[in-house]
Amino acid sequence: MKDCLKLYGYLLFAEILTLFLNLTLAFSASPVIRLLTAFCTVGILAGLMAQAGHSIAKANRRTESTPSPQKPVILGLVSILPFQLLWIVLALAKYGIVDGNFYRFYKLLCAPFLPVCNLICDDVTAHSLPLWGLIVLALCTAIPFAAVVIAYQNTHEQ
Numbered sequence: 001m002k003d004c005l006k007l008y009g010y011l012l013f014a015e016i017l018t019l020f021l022n023l024t025l026a027f028s029a030s031p032v033i034r035l036l037t038a039f040c041t042v043g044i045l046a047g048l049m050a051q052a053g054h055s056i057a058k059a060n061r062r063t064e065s066t067p068s069p070q071k072p073v074i075l076g077l078v079s080i081l082p083f084q085l086l087w088i089v090l091a092l093a094k095y096g097i098v099d100g101n102f103y104r105f106y107k108l109l110c111a112p113f114l115p116v117c118n119l120i121c122d123d124v125t126a127h128s129l130p131l132w133g134l135i136v137l138a139l140c141t142a143i144p145f146a147a148v149v150i151a152y153q154n155t156h157e158q
Contacts, residue, residue: 038115053151093126
């Protein structure tokens with residue numbers, strides 16, 4: 001439980017940091033700046049999740065004699081849970097099951113992916129989001145999982 005709370009603390013920090021970066025660079029209409037912002041925000045999320053995985057693995061290595069092989073996968077799944085739940089609601093909004101204006105809230109609640117959302121579709125309604133964009137956002141939600149699992153496993157192997 002303590003590891004999950006630590007992981008969510010890192011997620012919250014990533015959310016705040018990327019939201020600040022997004023608001024700072026939001027006034028630029030340049031495609032190059034928008035692409036650079038997308039790489040930076042996703043990179044910040046990946047870096048902070050890797051740091052969380054490393055820090056949790058280091059703490060667990062001191063307290064556990066034999067680490068559980070499924071622990072990094074469970075932590076990875078915990079790290080993507082908020083993004084996956086919000087993505088499911090976004091998919092429901094795209095197909096009219098939930099209010100289509102949820103897309104604007106998705107952009108704010110998933111701040112690391114806000115520049116990616118704006119590169120895919122500038123509109124604020126989920127109906128205008130293309131199917132390939134929905135797939136790209138689903139793939140983006142796997143980034144925290146990969147960062148946590150890789151960092152956790154690399155730390156335990158040292």
